[in-house]
Amino acid sequence: MSMQSEKLIYLDNNATTRVAPEVFEAMRPFLNELYGNPSSAHTFGREMRRSVERAREQVAALIGASDSGEIVFTSCGSESDNWAIRGALELNAEKRHIITTAVEHEAVRNLCEFLGEKGYEVTWLGVDGYGLLNLENLRAALRPDTAVVSMMLANNETGVLFPVEEIGKIVHEKAGALFHVDGVQAVGKVPIDLQKTEIDLFALSGHKFHAPKGVGALYIRKGLSLPSFIIGGGQERGRRAGTEAVPYIVALGAACELAQSGGAHDEIRRLRDKLEDTVLGKIPNAHLNGTNDREKRLPNTANISFEYTEGESILAHLDEEGICVSTGSACNAESHVSSAVLRAMEIPYSRAQGSIRFSLGRYNTESEIEHTLSRLPGIINRLAEMSPYKA
Ligand code: PLP
Numbered sequence: 001m002s003m004q005s006e007k008l009i010y011l012d013n014n015a016t017t018r019v020a021p022e023v024f025e026a027m028r029p030f031l032n033e034l035y036g037n038p039s040s041a042h043t044f045g046r047e048m049r050r051s052v053e054r055a056r057e058q059v060a061a062l063i064g065a066s067d068s069g070e071i072v073f074t075s076c077g078s079e080s081d082n083w084a085i086r087g088a089l090e091l092n093a094e095k096r097h098i099i100t101t102a103v104e105h106e107a108v109r110n111l112c113e114f115l116g117e118k119g120y121e122v123t124w125l126g127v128d129g130y131g132l133l134n135l136e137n138l139r140a141a142l143r144p145d146t147a148v149v150s151m152m153l154a155n156n157e158t159g160v161l162f163p164v165e166e167i168g169k170i171v172h173e174k175a176g177a178l179f180h181v182d183g184v185q186a187v188g189k190v191p192i193d194l195q196k197t198e199i200d201l202f203a204l205s206g207h208k209f210h211a212p213k214g215v216g217a218l219y220i221r222k223g224l225s226l227p228s229f230i231i232g233g234g235q236e237r238g239r240r241a242g243t244e245a246v247p248y249i250v251a252l253g254a255a256c257e258l259a260q261s262g263g264a265h266d267e268i269r270r271l272r273d274k275l276e277d278t279v280l281g282k283i284p285n286a287h288l289n290g291t292n293d294r295e296k297r298l299p300n301t302a303n304i305s306f307e308y309t310e311g312e313s314i315l316a317h318l319d320e321e322g323i324c325v326s327t328g329s330a331c332n333a334e335s336h337v338s339s340a341v342l343r344a345m346e347i348p349y350s351r352a353q354g355s356i357r358f359s360l361g362r363y364n365t366e367s368e369i370e371h372t373l374s375r376l377p378g379i380i381n382r383l384a385e386m387s388p389y390k391a
Contacts, residue, residue, distance in 0.1 A: 009368045012324045013208075013361035014156050014185060014301060019251070020210035020362075026254035027212070030247035038244050039235060048246050055253025059217050062256035063183070063202065064193035072218050072236050073249050077184035077205030078107040080218040081150075083229035083240075084180040084201040085111055088148035089120070090227045092178070095147035099177070101125045101133065101162075102344035107203075108150050108182055109340070130291040131160035131345050138170055146177040154186035157341040157357055158290035159301030161190065168198030178224070184208055184216075188259035189298050200224055206248065210362070211255035215248035264362035269299035271369050272360050276302040278373050283380050287351055289342060300360045305347065306380045308387040309354035317379040323372055326357045 010018070030051070036044040038052050053068065060068040074080045085098070085108065100112050102124045116122040123141045127133055133151075142149075149171045153164050164181050171179045180201040186192060188209025194202060202219035206212065220226050220239070232241030273294070280286050285307035290297055306314060311327030318325055327339075342352040358372075 007322050009321075009323045009364075009372060011358045011360060011364065011368075011372065012326050014159075014357065014359035015326055016207045016213065017210045017361055018363060019212050020255065020258055022258055023210055023212075023251050023254045027247045027251035030250050034246070036246075038246060039233070048244075052244050052246060052249050055249045055256075058253035058256040058260075059204075062192070062260050063187065063204070063219060064195045065219055066195050067222055069237070070219050070222055072220060072239050073244060073252070074216045074218055074240060075214055075245070076216045077105075077182070077203050077208070078216075079229070080203030080205070080216045081105075081107040081180075081182050081184075082111055083218055083226070084203055085115075085148055085150050087226040087229060088178040088180060088201065089115070091225075092147035092176075095145045095177070097121045097123070097143055097146045099123045099125065099138065099141050099146055099149040101127065101151055103127055103131065103155055103157075103160075103341045104150070104152055105156055105182060105184065107184075108152070112150070127160075127344055129345055129347070131155060131158045131289070131341070132291055132296070133162055133167075135163075135166065135170060138167065139174060142171065142174040142177065144175060146175045148178045148180055150180040150182065152182040152185070153192070154183075154189065154298050155290070155341060156185045157339055158303045158345075159185075159298035159359075160290045161186070161296050161298065164199060165197045172198050185298065188255070189265075189300055194219060194221075201226070206252040206255055209255050209259050211251040212248055215245055215252045217252065265299065268360050268362060268364070271364055271366065272300055272302055272358070274366075275358055275360070275369050275373065276304070279304055279376065282373075283377050285384065286380070289345065289347060289351075289355055302358045304356055304358070305342075305351040306354040306356070306384070307351050309380060309383040311353060311355050313383050314354065314356050314379060317383070318372075318375070321375050323375065326359070327355060 036048040038048040056068040056071045059071045098120055112122050125137050151162050154161050168179050171177055178200045181199045183202050184205045187204040200221045205216040228239055230241045287305045289303040289305055315327050338352040
């Protein structure tokens with residue numbers, strides 16, 4: 001580890017996570033001596049195949065798939081989301097209507113905007129001021145020509161959870177549409193049991209829960225023959241061409257096993273609650289973005305607005321102290337428009353622009369949270385004093 005990362009207080013785990021030592025150890029031999037191709041017929045190749053299949057079982061176990069054959073490895077969450085939605089449209093070619101929400105990650109939002117430009121009709125469901133959906137609006141939006149409904153399980157910015165079990169029932173009861181869930185932020189953070197749901201397609205991404213960047217998976221419910229997105233060789237039973245990224249796939253499996261072994265979850269929640277309660281209790285004009293009902297939010301995320309400040313300035317001051325946070329979603333780091341998620345929640349600009357996402361992970365400690373809490377009030381105070389917006 002570099003000197004710099006040793007000193008960091010990393011509270012940006014929704015952007016990405018550190019590769020867990022256990023995961024790194026599991027993948028290491030596949031980066032050098034275990035380099036065979038799982039498609040090769042010799043013993044060495046077959047050994048790789050077994051490792052890939054074991055990882056598939058580990059992924060299936062974490063998300064409650066009924067069969068490991070329902071898991072297909074991809075390169076990232078964005079690929080899984082793109083494949084799910086475009087595949088569902090191809091499968092239901094006569095249907096031209098898509099339903100999604102205004103608070104999806106760009107992997108879904110920008111794709112649906114693009115598809116809208118290509119002639120599909122997209123219904124964008126809004127959320128209330130707490131980031132929650134009104135399921136009556138979903139019921140009203142479903143039509144016989146709805147091909148796919150795509151919704152996230154956990155919001156990357158606020159951590160708000162959508163009730164995907166209930167949504168799945170509504171989707172299938174009212175229309176023959178496929179139901180895709182972007183589970184990228186939820187996997188490894190909340191329990192998921194796909195067998196108990198009516199989810200047809202489910203995307204996940206390794207780097208959000210301690211596997212390296214560059215590997216993801218798409219769950220495809222048994223019996224659904226989703227057309228391939230990457231066409232070529234017969235890998236992944238002909239569903240996704242390209243030689244399997246064995247080290248990364250093995251790492252994804254190990255990360256799933258680590259997540260399933262639990263352990264860290266209660267402590268992450270306790271530290272997040274402490275951070276959130278103290279900030280909201282101590283800092284004037286601090287507001288939580290997202291529902292107050294913690295059961296309906298990820299246990300690791302706190303998105304807080306500091307009115308009359310700018311998120312970029314808070315981020316820069318915390319950064320100087322070695323504390324890593326995010327303003328909105330990581331993909332927005334270069335742009336200065338306020339977050340689409342907070343806009344959809346109709347958070348006023350004076351609040352939205354001063355929003356910070358704290359996202360905790362299994363390596364955060366009490367002393368890191370205390371250190372952050374000792375620095376934050378002074379920073380916010382100074383910035384608010386300087387604010388031209390302050391009444
Ligand atoms: N969906 C959500 C909710 C996300 O938070 C992200 C990444 O931030 C993605 C999809 C895209 O995942 P990936 O970075 O693996 O492409």
